Amino acid sequence: MTARGPRYRTDGSCPLQGRVAVVTGSARGLGEGLAYALSRRGARVALMGLEEERLARLAADLPGPAAHWHADVTDADALSVTAEAVRGTLGEASVVVANAGVALGGPLLDCDPRDWRRVIDVNLVGSALTARCFLPHLLRTRGYYLQVASLAALAPEPLLTAYNTWIKAHDSAVEPPSGEGVDENASKQHLYELARRLDIGGRSRMSRSELVEAIRKENRSRTREARSR
Structure with a gap:
């Protein structure tokens, strides 16, 4: 983990100014883009993921305060430790973006059961554990939890049985x-x-x-x- 001070100026008018935003799966893609967007709006960004070198480069490149942690969202103990580290380094989270996710394509008969289960573990269990570990922060800050999914929630995609399964479970989890x-x-x-x-x-x-x-x-x-x- 590394932390860095601000390199930006803002008039403080944005509601994210000075708030802590956590983004899982932030090393690349949508997570990386969200990290930039949050930072540009004055948030203090906590980057989480498995690609530590990319996370370090991203933390150094963001325009505002940032820190990064190597964390597997399927590991409840590691997530709890990380949540406390975020609080101690940047402050309590006001925004948590559960973006970490994987996909697996192909006919079910051709899928390795371990890979199929990994999709469920990361996408479903990982999202639930992320919410559980950061919910105390969000309750105290009256913050916001955002679960990233896809259009498969509206129309299941063919040959994505594991992904479609987690999406349906995700619908029940985020709107119980x-x-x-x-x-x-x-x-x-x-x-x-x-x-x-x-x-x-x-x-x-x-x-x-x-x-x-x-x-x-x-x-x-x-x-x-x-x-x-």
Whole structure:
């Protein structure tokens, strides 16, 4: 891990200014692009991945404060250690982008079972572990968790059985029936659907703001009930 101070100037008007943003799978591709975008908007960026040399070069090239960690998202203990290291080095995360992922193509009969399982481990289990390890940060900072997926969530792709499997599981994980949170900017249709899943009475007569409050109230109630068990 290395950390570096700022090399940029900003007027401080961006809501990301000074916030800590974590990006998994940030050594290349979409993760690398997101790291640049977040840094340009004033975020302090925590880079995570398996390609340590690329991560180091990226951290040195970002326009703002950055640090990098070698971390496997399928390793719960390593993720917990990394989350604490991020907090100690940059501060508590306000944004977590779960971008780490792999894909495997071909007929199921031709796929190596170990490779097939690796897709599930990285994409599904890794995303869940990432959320679990950084959720305490996000609750304290009232932050945001973004799960990166693909259009396969809307239309499964042929010859991608492992990827399609994790995508369907991902849909249930990020929008659980019990609802762990609610986005104030969500559409009324989305809020209504979440209220329906939570079996909130009178939802058809509620305004958008009333739906938000009802969902939050139900979430708090279910959280208290779960903790009391």
